[in-house]
Amino acid sequence: MRCIAETAPRVSSGTVPSAPPAAQLRRFHPHDIPVIADIVRDSLHENYDNSLYLSLGQQWPDGFLVAADALGRPIGFLLGVMQVDQEGRILMFAVDRAHRAKGIGTQLMKAFLERCRTQGLRRVTLEVRVSNATAIRFYTDFRFSVTDLLRTYYSDGEDGYQMARDTV
Numbered sequence: 061m062r063c064i065a066e067t068a069p070r071v072s073s074g075t076v077p078s079a080p081p082a083a084q085l086r087r088f089h090p091h092d093i094p095v096i097a098d099i100v101r102d103s104l105h106e107n108y109d110n111s112l113y114l115s116l117g118q119q120w121p122d123g124f125l126v127a128a129d130a131l132g133r134p135i136g137f138l139l140g141v142m143q144v145d146q147e148g149r150i151l152m153f154a155v156d157r158a159h160r161a162k163g164i165g166t167q168l169m170k171a172f173l174e175r176c177r178t179q180g181l182r183r184v185t186l187e188v189r190v191s192n193a194t195a196i197r198f199y200t201d202f203r204f205s206v207t208d209l210l211r212t213y214y215s216d217g218e219d220g221y222q223m224a225r226d227t228v
């Protein structure tokens with residue numbers, strides 16, 4: 061049985077109510093592809109075939125998270141996959157330029173790490189361009205650390221860092 065105090069609305073003792081979430085998080089749907097592909101072109105400078113989003117989304121539906129605006133339109137996303145050895149790997153992560161620095165990336169990352177834990181994954185890895193200072197700072201704030209330097213990892217010849225953290 062639940063104690064009444066658990067269900068009663070909390071009376072604020074002068075604290076400021078917490079802000080509403082910046083976006084609604086939900087699973088990826090195939091009809092999101094055109095908007096997500098636009099975000100990927102603009103933010104990650106990549107142009108992938110629609111079939112890639114579909115096949116990766118099927119691999120682990122809970123790992124493909126979409127942040128949507130009030131109309132349900134994607135304004136950011138995080139696409140993660142499961143790998144051997146109980147590892148998650150972030151393949152793509154971006155927030156639409158007009159919606160950055162509002163906490164949406166943080167919402168997506170927190171939800172993804174929670175899903176990894178629920179799934180029993182112990183570790184999460186990702187790759188990032190060495191020049192991408194904003195993303196590196198974001199990941200460092202989330203306790204990711206550099207585990208490897210990946211020489212000429214990107215198709216334009218730029219090096220990458222592999223970064224990783226435990227899920228707990």
Ligand SMILES: CC(C)(COP(=O)(O)OP(=O)(O)OC[C@H]1O[C@@H](n2cnc3c(N)ncnc32)[C@H](O)[C@@H]1OP(=O)(O)O)[C@@H](O)C(=O)NCCC(=O)NCCS
Pocket residue numbers: 103104153154155156159160161162163164165166167187188189192194195197198201
């Ligand atoms: C990385 C990215 C997804 C972060 O999303 P976001 O919604 O802007 O992130 P948040 O608003 O949750 O910001 C959280 C933290 O990230 C860092 N950050 C975000 N924007 C920043 C900026 N313009 N400059 C410096 N740090 C920044 C800060 O540490 C910030 O913490 P703060 O709010 O306490 O200052 C977003 O910048 C992005 O889409 N970048 C382009 C695509 C990309 O680089 N993806 C990663 C590829 S590996």
